[in-house]
Amino acid sequence: MPPAAGQASRPPSPLKPPRKRRRIVISCTECHRRKQKCDRAFPCSNCIARKKQSACHYENESARKQQLLEEGASTSTDDGGAFSTMKLEGDSAAQVTSFGYASNNSNSNTTLGLFRRIEDHDADTPSVISKPPPSSANNGGLREKYKSLIRQLPSKPYIEKLVDTFFREVNYHNYSIDEAIFRDHLRDWHNLSFSTLNKGPLGLSGDLQFFPGLLFQILALALQFQHGDYDAILDSLKYAAGMSFDDLASDYSESGVQILCLLGKRHTTLVTVQAGFLRTSYLKNCGMITESWHSLSQTIRDAQEIGLHKISADRPARNAQLSAEDVLENMWIDQLRRRVWMILSYWDIHMAIILGRPTTIDSRDGKPVLPIDAPIPKNRRTVAPSLRTEADPPTPLTALLWTVELAAPLWDIYSLEKEDPQHLLWPKVERMHKLINQITLHCPPFFRAQNPDTRFDSHPDCYWLPRARPSLQNGAAFTIMALHRPYIFTHAASRTAALVACLDILRAQRTYFNQLHVKDYKLFSLVINTFDAIVVLAAVYILHPCENREHLDSALQHFEWGMERFQMMSGRNSMAKSALGVLKAIHVRLKKALGPGKIPPTTTQVPTPESYAPSSTSSENRTTSQSSVQNVPSGPSTNNRTIADTPQYTQPTISNLTAPTPPSASAWERFSGNMLPQQNFDFSSMAPLHPMHDLLYNDLSTIGDTQMLDPQLGSMATTDMGIVDTSEAWQFEGDFGNDSFWGFMNSYNP
Template identity: 65%
Template structure:
């Protein structure tokens, strides 16, 4: 019977598929993964998966309306057991956060944290405060067109690829701020964006892609700075005006990147934002805009703190996360740690060099160092694993060791504030010994003397030979910075600072020889040399009878340093500005020692004096090791004796003895300091015994050059050793209207520069 009824029943018509009436208010990622979304921006699920850049909503107004209704009807429900990274944030809490209060860190003592407690206690508070006008401006008005006008300035894909090759080979290895694999993924995502998507405006893009053009602009600007003289002629088509140089184009690109960051604001900051800010800082230093670079670095550090790079965030994994997503998140976390490490290193180094405060407070702690892991071919199938001894070093390896040797700079910075009158020399001695211990543990492939060269031929280690003098420079700079405040009051500090300065100059000379003209814009080639030359010159000007065994080496490196600046001055604005100051100091140094025009011969040309690249560094016998500069170490000769060098300048140390020794059989060119008489026309510069050196401000050459408008009249019309310095008076005698070796600038009479101008032998 049932069979008969079923047979007789007419077939029911097919029902039309029911349309979904509920608006999708979850983010696109949670909707795709069928996960419950807390509808925050970004949501806790995307934060846990490190997919903040992909977290966006198709219907933003519906999301806000839904959140508002939920807040008015019930207490907010948390996102479940796995939403511990970021608590569920209501619409009213989001509005309060818009005033600038932090949304991370779990601190409930802030205004936002207290407000959330009130909101959870009384849901009516949410309804009342939700009526407040939103502090977030309407970015859609004009934002889309401004954004499009900026990204139109990007060159075509073929030129981008050519310039990125230069960037990653010549620039990125210096501090390793970008992971090329991650960067290339973002670049491909950018290439894949359709015009219709871009036409909707930047707020419709994932967070990282919004800011990616700013990072790309900065990469292109730095690549243009490092173009060789024999560059690819096809790049000339990027110039849009007659007489335009790559420097002009680089400035345009860098400014466009800044404009994008400014246009998008600070509310959706990502790691891409921080990387773009750091590359902008690098660009500014390369063009000699040091003051602007310092401000740019400070702003970038604030952006990094905004996204929590300064904290070791506890990331919980989603139970349904795919293994490849988890592995990729681990590599991104390593990149976050690396970026914070770079910012910390730059912050303390610029503070020491410029005499400015730091932006980072070390009392806040720091996240763990990144793992020194080899770069994988596919980061989605391999977790970060520490490299072993057989793995070649990477730029990250160099960064980690540079951080180790520069870590005492924080203690040095604090010591300068704790001991403004330079009385705690016992602590200085202890710190010097500890710094030497760090240097002794340097990996063999980074050593300046007798290095392990087994990785030099590795194609990924093309930068390694340049890293050795860079590392030696960093270690010597730390010693020099430690003793610099004490050179006016302590003879042991003068010796240590002098030898550390000579180590810096040796390292700089070797590094310069390993580079080509395309690297002349590197700010480190000027900054480190300038500080070291001024320091060693000041020591000999004020105390010419001390450290006489190192004077020959000092004068030779002074000459070499000025010649390097001459070569770089056409492409490096900072070198051009510093060159005039060095020439004036050179005149003052020779005047202090009263070196006559006829008492010396010109040293050989710089190009013939340099060692060949295969030698890497001068012979060990010519090296003044950092440990030998210890306050407890005795004098040790450091005369340069490389096979290609014949130092022909008269041995000035023979001519500065307190009392002459009668031995008429020797000439001023003799190397015997104990038996050489002092000719009648050679005199020494003596400082009044009553002069109070403890009242002199610590020497900070680059700070004075940048902030105090330190300048001289010696930028033109001067050749090394071309004047009879003994006949130039303090008012610029011998027909000169003014003394070109006088220092001009806004400095006090208690500074080194003021003392040099006011005291004349």
């Protein structure tokens, strides 16, 4: 239609520019690209789950912080630590991880697994399973509490001195801390500015948030093992008159625990697990075994929270977006994760066997994937983990792997105790003993107790090697003792095998003790293994004094040497002081059982199976290759399988053993006969011995403790033990049943 007359034609209006998006992007770039709900942490939970922490960054940092503050002002929190549960409303209920589901569980049949399948089905839908953002409503209180705790850390020069002590004197015992990785964290911690620390833990990465908790535990253990000629500058750390390093170590360890409790469980990292394990070790050295056992259980739960129990044996897939240096570093971190879980598994079963307590780890989950016995590189960003060669010196990891291999049968021994409460499956015990003996044939030459390969002893990084040999010898003997200990009341052959193993433990402990300094007297292993071995040894001779007479002189000598060691340690080791009184009371009973007129001039010796005899020098010098537990094939279970049919070392498991047959009564009658101290007592009903459990948990003590714990007691001769020889002086008091060894001792008068 033409324009009206006199009306100017209008030019066409220009195109309007596209409207800019007014909503500020506050998600990280990765979540924004993937259209996922971002919790706006740094790094966010989605990037952590995808292992892309390095790619997590925000285009508008100020907008992100402002959004977090606005959300925190309207969010109620509970008392569950820094990362407390949000109040779920509306769609927030879909954030199923806040209900405690395991985010690292690969099982797709759980509720969380179903959510993952829904999310994977529609990649364009925002994530419904991301972790809830941390609330900052109580950020002020959290920040002040966190700052008050980290202020208790000593200054950098003191930290450096104590960290050097820890890695020189302590870490090689369990090797739970990688020194290079730890020092990287320590450098990052020292480089944090005051303004960053002033913002509290929420402004730090996950590892650095928990790092002070780990550092406190390291300082505490370093103080526990200070030499007598320590640097006097460390005295400046004591803030009160009469304060000892043990008091200061207790303060530091408790501060580390408070940091872990303050930060809660929502963002647990490997650093958290390492701090928990060092706390467990510290408590053990303090003689607080009950608290240590609970601490270990909690640490295992923390490790399971971050999926250490789900580590795959396969090499992790390479991320195309990571540099070669980052890939290599991740490979070493994966090795550390395997190492930490292996240590926790070993401690779990070892404490269960010693204390007679349940394990936290379910043995049905399978064996842990072991790390590679790789030499420690100077720069882990340039070298991939590779197996150590024969020319490479051993490392503490080499000793740790061999320790775990020697202790691997403890899981089957633990299961057998539950399977055979009536002690009828002794044929299984015999076969397990023979299979366990095969493990020692594979001992690396530099770990042998007899005629070892000493070419690495002078290596500066192998200063710990001479101490490792008796420690590993002790571990091998402890496995044998643990196998036979439940059967010493009913089977003569088990008494002989347990006795020989106890003597091996005491020999190894004496050799180990002679290599130690006074500062090492706090080591819990110096008491636990010696006490168990002496009690089992004494029980064998008190109840059956006419058996195993060929070992009697050696047994009495090691009994006295063990008490002498406890006497020397009692000033620094509370467990040694408690155990010493019990051993003195047992020694009185042993002397009465073996006294004049108690033993006939000639007695029939109990036959000792060849497999139970002490290892000969020729067998210990045999050249063998090291075997790793994870590489040992498990043969099929068969009723006709014998040791001679096994061409190679097979991991001893209950499924590999021959079906049991009831023990014959003739052996019991032949070896017991008239030798029993009380024939009206049913030894088959006696509860298995767990000496450390009774000492620590059942308040085992003696009436004459105060008189018998004479600090001036010198050499402990058999004829003069400084003990009042009355019936009251060696009565045991404690919370134990009538079917226990201790109850029998109170009613037994040889």
